[in-house]
Amino acid sequence: MSGENPVALVIFGASGDLTRRKLVPALWSLFSDGLLPTPFVVIGMARTPLSEEDFRKRMEEGVRRFSRHSISSPETWSTFIRNFHYLHADYGDPEAYRKLREELEKLDQTWKTRGIRIFYMATPPDPFPTVAENLHGAGLCRDRDRTRVVVEKPFGRDLESAKALNRLLASYFRESQIYRIDHYLGKETVQNIMALRFANAIFEPIWDRRYVDHVQITVAESEGVGHRARYYDKAGALRDMVQNHLLQVLCLIAMEPPVTLQGEEVRNKRVEVLRAIRPIPKDRVQEFAARGQYGAGWIEGKRVPAYREEEGVDPQSNTETFAALKLFIDNWRWQGVPFYLRTGKRLPARASEVSIIFRPAPHQPFPRSASLNWKFNRLAVRIQPEEGIVLRFLAKEPGQLYRLRPAEMRFTYRESFGPLQIPEAYETLLLDVIHGDPTLFMRADQVEAAWEVVMPVLEVWSEVPPPDFPNYPAGGWGPEEAETLIARDGRSWLTPTVLEEALRRSP
Ligand code: BG6
Numbered sequence: 001m002s003g004e005n006p007v008a009l010v011i012f013g014a015s016g017d018l019t020r021r022k023l024v025p026a027l028w029s030l031f032s033d034g035l036l037p038t039p040f041v042v043i044g045m046a047r048t049p050l051s052e053e054d055f056r057k058r059m060e061e062g063v064r065r066f067s068r069h070s071i072s073s074p075e076t077w078s079t080f081i082r083n084f085h086y087l088h089a090d091y092g093d094p095e096a097y098r099k100l101r102e103e104l105e106k107l108d109q110t111w112k113t114r115g116i117r118i119f120y121m122a123t124p125p126d127p128f129p130t131v132a133e134n135l136h137g138a139g140l141c142r143d144r145d146r147t148r149v150v151v152e153k154p155f156g157r158d159l160e161s162a163k164a165l166n167r168l169l170a171s172y173f174r175e176s177q178i179y180r181i182d183h184y185l186g187k188e189t190v191q192n193i194m195a196l197r198f199a200n201a202i203f204e205p206i207w208d209r210r211y212v213d214h215v216q217i218t219v220a221e222s223e224g225v226g227h228r229a230r231y232y233d234k235a236g237a238l239r240d241m242v243q244n245h246l247l248q249v250l251c252l253i254a255m256e257p258p259v260t261l262q263g264e265e266v267r268n269k270r271v272e273v274l275r276a277i278r279p280i281p282k283d284r285v286q287e288f289a290a291r292g293q294y295g296a297g298w299i300e301g302k303r304v305p306a307y308r309e310e311e312g313v314d315p316q317s318n319t320e321t322f323a324a325l326k327l328f329i330d331n332w333r334w335q336g337v338p339f340y341l342r343t344g345k346r347l348p349a350r351a352s353e354v355s356i357i358f359r360p361a362p363h364q365p366f367p368r369s370a371s372l373n374w375k376f377n378r379l380a381v382r383i384q385p386e387e388g389i390v391l392r393f394l395a396k397e398p399g400q401l402y403r404l405r406p407a408e409m410r411f412t413y414r415e416s417f418g419p420l421q422i423p424e425a426y427e428t429l430l431l432d433v434i435h436g437d438p439t440l441f442m443r444a445d446q447v448e449a450a451w452e453v454v455m456p457v458l459e460v461w462s463e464v465p466p467p468d469f470p471n472y473p474a475g476g477w478g479p480e481e482a483e484t485l486i487a488r489d490g491r492s493w494l495t496p497t498v499l500e501e502a503l504r505r506s507p
Contacts, residue, residue, distance in 0.1 A: 004037035005146075006115035007434055008107055010100065012131050013123035014044025014055065014086065017227075018152065022183075023122060024059045024084075025067035026426035031080050032069040035431060039115075041107055043100065045087040046123075055086035068424060091127040097138035104140070114143065118433055120150040124231060125157075129168055136172045150179045150433055153244050154235060155442070158458060159451040166444040179433050180442035184245040186425030186432075188413070189383045191440075193252040193354070194266075196381070196389065203379075204257065206358070208333045213376065214489075215253060215339045216355045217246055218496055219383075220347035222299050224474070225321070229312030237323040238291075238461070241343040243454045244442075247274065249383070250339055253354055254329055267443050274449035278328040285460040287488070290481035292322030293466070294346040297474030304346065304474045318465050321345045322472060324482040325457070326489075340486055342493065346474035351496035352383035370402045380497045387422060388412035390497045 009027075011019055030036045044055055059081065063071065071077045085103070089096030108114050119135060121128050128151065135141050135149075149169070156162030169178050184190050197203055206212070219241060225232045232240060251270040258265045280288045296306040308315050322344030329339065358377040364370075378392040388411045395407035413422055432440055442450075471479040477493065486493055495503075 006039045006041075006107070006111045006113065007037050007118065008041045008043065008104055008115050009118045009120060010043045010045060010104075011120045011122050012045050012091065012127070013121070015046035015048035015050055015058070016122060018122045019044065020058055020062035021066050022424070022426045023120070023430070025063050025065075026424050026430055028063045028067045028071075028080060029069045029424065029427050030431060032072070032076075035427075037434060039111060040083060042084045043087060043103060044084065045089055045091075045096065045100065047088070047090060049088050050086055052084075052086045056081050056084055059084060068422075091123070091130045092134070094134055094137055097134045097140065101138045101140055114146055116146050116148065116434065116436075117143070118148045118150060121152055123152075125154055125165075128165065132168060132172050141172045144174055144177060147173070148177050148179060148433055148436070149173055150181060152181050154231075154239060155180055155244075155447045156451065157235070157239060159448060159455050162447050162451050166448065170444070175444060176438065178441075178444070179429075179438060180444075180447060181429060182244045182248050182442050183425040183429065184248055184383075185440040185442075186427075186429040187383060188422050188425075188428075189381065189387045190249060190252060191428075192389075193249070193381060194261075198257050207356075209335055209337050211358050212337050213357045213359045214337055214491060215250075216357065216494055217249055217253075217339065217341045217353075218355075218493070219246055219249075219343040219352040220349060220496065221343075221345050222347060222350050224294070224304060224346050225307060225310050225313065227311070229310055233313050233317055233319050236319040237321055237343055237345070238454055238458060242323050242325060242341060243450050246341045246343055247450045247453060248442075249354060250327070250341065253356070254334055254339070256333070261439065264443075266439050267446065271443065271446045271449055273329060274446065274453060276329045276331045276334075277453050278330050279452075280325075280327075280456045282456045282460055285457055286481075288326045288485075289457045289461075290322075290324040290479060290485045291320035291461060291466060292344065292472045292479035292482065293317075293319065293469040294321050294344070294472055294474045294476075295470030297346065297476065299346060299348070299475045306470050306474070307346075308470065318469055320461070320466070320469075322347075322478045322482070324478065324485055325454075326485055327453070338489060338491075340491075340493070342478060342482060344472075344478050347477060348475055349496075349499055349502075350385060351498050353496040353498070354381040354383065355379070355494050355497075356381075357494075366402055366404065370404045372403070373405050375406045378494070382496075382498060386412060386414070386498050388414075392497075 104117060121131060141147055156165050197207060251273040254273045255269040258269050294307050297304060307313055307321050308317055324342035327339045356379040380390040382388050391409045392406050394404045397403040397405045429440060
């Protein structure tokens with residue numbers, strides 16, 4: 001893309017997994033699609049001693065494995081990677097930041113203009129404050145119009161620490177310079193929730209308490225904790241997934257229609273939802289929340305170890321790998337409609353889906369026998385995999401008897417747009433940072449409002465150790481408590497439609 005400002009992207013934590021698996025593969029896709037501005041320079045900074053050559057090799061390996069674009073020719077690859085540099089440094093060493101400033105100034109001189117500078121915190125959270133202080137110390141935060149800072153999750157580990165981090169960032173940067181990542185907001189299918197609701201006239205009139213019985217949001221992962229135990233064992237599912245990804249999906253499902261997608265409008269609408277969520281009373285947490293930890297079990301025919309046996313996990317760990325919540329939104333639209341959220345590791349499959357369950361038709365004129373296979377109308381938004389939307393409704397089974405049977409209409413990205421068309425969340429988000437569009441990022445007040453929602457649960461869970469961990473086998477749908485949570489209301493968790501289909505297909 002020509003005619004744009006040159007960009008220097010500085011990645012702190014450049015030797016880590018996020019850079020190799022997500023950031024650089026996303027940059028490569030943007031480059032392959034001609035969307036990356038030129039010139040575009042990446043300076044990776046990290047504590048691991050690596051030569052520039054090794055750093056580039058590592059990035060190439062990451063792109064080959066994780067990018068949706070393959071490397072078409074060595075020449076194109078070399079045009080891309082020759083702009084990648086590596087700075088081995090300690091995050092607390094002011095000398096490193098002086099060097100960084102020199103490099104950035106040299107770039108500006110070569111470009112004969114001041115480029116956009118993006119500082120990306122891809123490290124674990126501990127070094128954030130040190131990096132921010134040192135950037136400030138080296139005078140790298142002065143140009144407020146051209147400097148942006150990207151902060152990865154987790155954003156704090158509770159409300160207090162999130163507030164402290166917001167205060168710290170606010171002392172060096174304006175809010176408009178800060179991009180707090182929640183990569184779910186960058187997913188095409190999550191963005192499509194707004195298109196579904198607000199580009200069509202047929203859904204919005206029934207999108208409220210008069211027609212919706214309840215909403216379920218499931219983010220299921222079949223993977224275990226992997227190599228991330230050091231972080232995850234201190235976080236758990238509520239902090240890792242619910243406080244951010246699931247609540248943001250809920251915001252898009254529940255928000256009021258924005259007047260425009262510009263400026264702060266959408267972020268304002270999202271935060272209004274969080275503020276309207278009814279606080280969970282600490283003395284009734286068990287009615288609104290359930291937690292679980294996986295034991296050993298079987299996934300896709302393979303025996304997998306219990307969470308407590310995973311590498312790097314405390315063998316007595318009480319960290320939850322599954323969390324479910326029931327939430328109410330106290331406003332006109334959603335009064336009395338429960339939103340059930342659940343997420344977990346080592347569940348039977350990777351499947352993220354939002355289901356809107358509609359109330360039954362007010363009157364059934366059919367004979368009793370017609371309704372033997374009766375089911376609620378269900379609109380399932382498939383976030384991943386097999387991205388798309390499925391609408392379940394009842395139809396008359398062909399024949400002389402009047403029998404109703406669930407049927408469905410479906411939209412899949414693959415059929416409508418082809419598989420390569422779905423950009424990775426990080427592609428969208430990186431491009432937005434480059435263009436200075438913060439809509440898909442979390443504002444300070446949003447992060448804090450999201451922490452407020454989960455705080456009572458976090459507090460009670462940390463005060464009262466779980467009596468029965470591990471309480472679900474790997475490959476199961478979570479603990480019995482999660483079933484009880486929803487069964488108490490006369491409802492049950494729905495199997496994601498992707499899995500129902502897989503079951504129907506299997507012999
Ligand atoms: C991350 C969590 O934010 O999201 C991980 O830290 C989780 O624990 C991941 O596995 C899930 O992301 P996705 O895009 O694979 O659904």
